[in-house]
Amino acid sequence: MENSDTIPAALAATAARLPHGEALVDGPVRLDWTQLHEQVLGRAEWFAERGIRPGDRVAMCAPNTHHWVIAALGALTAGAALVPINTRFTGPEMRDVLTRSAAKALVVADDFLGVDRLAEIGDARPEVVLRVPTDWTEVTASKFAGTVAPDDLADILFTSGTTGRSKGAMTSHRRTLGVAEAWADRAALTPADRYLVVNPFFHSFGYKAGILAAVRRGSTIVPQATFDPVRTMELIEAERITVLPGAPTIFQVLLDHPERASHDLSSLRIAVTGAATVPVPLIERMRTDLGFDTVLTAYGLTEAVVATMCRAGDDPVTVATTCGTAAAGFEVRIDDSGEVLLRGPNTMLGYLDDPEATAEAIDADGWLHTGDAGALDERGYLRITDRIKDMYICGGFNVYPAEVEQVLARLPGVTESAVVGVPDDRLGEVGAAYVVRSGEVSEVSEKDVSAHCEANLANYKRPRRVVFVGSLPRNASGKVLKRMLRVEGKEAP
Incomplete structure (x- = not known):
């Protein structure tokens, strides 16, 4: 039915190889690979019975639970393309993704983080x-006659754009599996591993380096809906977790937690981190105090996912100060301007309905321009x-100031604004908004800005600091000098 380079075929192969291996653990739900495969086939049939056809788009807006895993794999098995939606998105942000992706189906959490998402999307409801x-009921099937090809569209992951509007990065089954395999290879995942996935499934890290990497290797998937340090430690102890990736802040919180000593964390084997500056002492403490045998850092972006990654055996300084070597078949080079360029078999197919942005991101020679400056x-x-x-990273999530600035521009009384990322001990970076008020309406307050955001x-994405200024610093051509604001922001209250 499917070629081996498709996600449904990868799941079928693992179920055949490890029929009784534990595949998914979510509270009382415990499924082996055979059971998971049957439920995925059942959900694929469920989608097909409701008119979802190959090439249609299925959006997902729900936390990390077994529902997400089964529904997502079911949609992919039915031949649909997955459109993960950030569970932190507001109604307007969700509507934008649903409309532009032309999603025909939506899997949505009833109530997560106190938000009624269906009510917020209004007439954008698929x-x-x-x-x-x-609405969840267990549905199973032993066979499903869908057809999926390696170069079919597997997913569209929307990432905030530097122009202020999100862009949908499209990837095929072959390429999505390629990055999952590369991550699994560097992490040396095996069927004996038990993988606690704290990274959100709507993010490429949680979906591709999480769910799909585990599917490829037969590792047990243990989802966690939201990071809670005590619950995380309880899960590590109870489920004998061996693999725990995440942003640096997660490990810092665990290390500093007063209850850490009362939990048995000795099963931990490997951690993969990145997405922010990683201090050398943190890497050392993750090994000595949390007991990880291996700590790795990696570099990627939605358009490529896994570009570089460290290797087991790299020393703490290398792990903390570099992102490792090229992975997943990528070539890496630095151009004359100092920008990191990537070329390889697993880059995105392009941006949804945006050939101009695609051509700007991937040049005629196939090099993906990352927008990051680096050195080899x-x-x-x-x-x-x-x-x-201008992008900065807050708590492991990319924030593009242009998007925030466009929102601020719609607040009456604001003439212009500039948003920059400034250091934060807990989240790595947070937004600082420098706001110029209009002459007619000068009473706009920090409270007004916060409520609007x-x-x-x-x-x-919301700025944690708001500073009202008479004007923004500019160069001779009129461009805002955000470098000066970043320096000032370090001193901001």
Whole structure:
């Protein structure tokens, strides 16, 4: 039915190889690979019975639970393309993704983080809606006659754009599996591993380096809906977790938690981190105090997912100060401007309905322009030195200031604004908004700005600091000098 380079075929192969191996553990739900495969086939049939055809888009807006895993794999098995939606998105952000992707189905959490998402999307509601857990019933099938090819579209992952509008990075089954396999290879995943997936499934890290990497290798998937340090430690102890990737802040919180000593964390084997500056002492403490045999860092982006990654045996300084060597068949080079360029078999197919942005991102020679500045050492290890783009990373999530600035521009009384990322001990970086008020309406307050952002932006995108200024610093051509604001932002209260 499917070629071996498709996600449904990868799941079928693992189920045949490890029929009784534990595949998915989510509270009382415990499935072996045979059972998971049967439920995925059943869900694929469920989608097909409701008119979902190969090439249609199925959106997912739900937390990390077994529902997400089964529904997503079911949609892919039915031949649909997956459209993960950030669970922190506001109503307008969700509507934008649903409309532009032309999603025909939506799997959505009834109530997660206190938000009624169906009510927020209004008339953007797709034809088929599966609410979880309310509408969830177990459906199984031993066979499903769908057809999926390696070069069929597997997923569209929307990432905020530097121009202020999100862009949908499209990837095929072959390429999506390629990055999952590369991550699994560097992490040396095996069927004996038990993988606690804290990274959100809507993110490429949780979906491709999480679910699909585990499917490829037969590792047990243990999802966690939201990071809670005590619950995380309880799961590590109870489920004998061996693999725990995440942003650096997760490990810092675990290390500093007063209850850490009361939990048995000795099963931990490997950690993979990145997405922010990683101090050398943190790597050392992750090994000595949390007991990881191996700690790796990696570099990627939605358009490529896994570009470089460290290897087991790399010393703490290398792990902390570099992103490792090229992975997943990628070539890495630094152009004359210092920008990191990537070329390989697993780059995205392009941006959804945006050939101009695609041509700007991937040049005629196939090089993906990352927007990051970096350097390669004599060993071929990549070090990210700066960001050519204005993007910063808050708690492991990319934030593009242009998007935030466009939202602020719609607030009456604001003439213009500039948003920059500034250091934060807990989240790595947070947004600082420098706002110029209009002469007619000068009473706009920090509270007004915060309320406006709360209504229109996901939590991680909202500026944590608001500074009202008479004007923004500019160069001779009129471009805002964000470098000066970043320096000032380090001192901001």
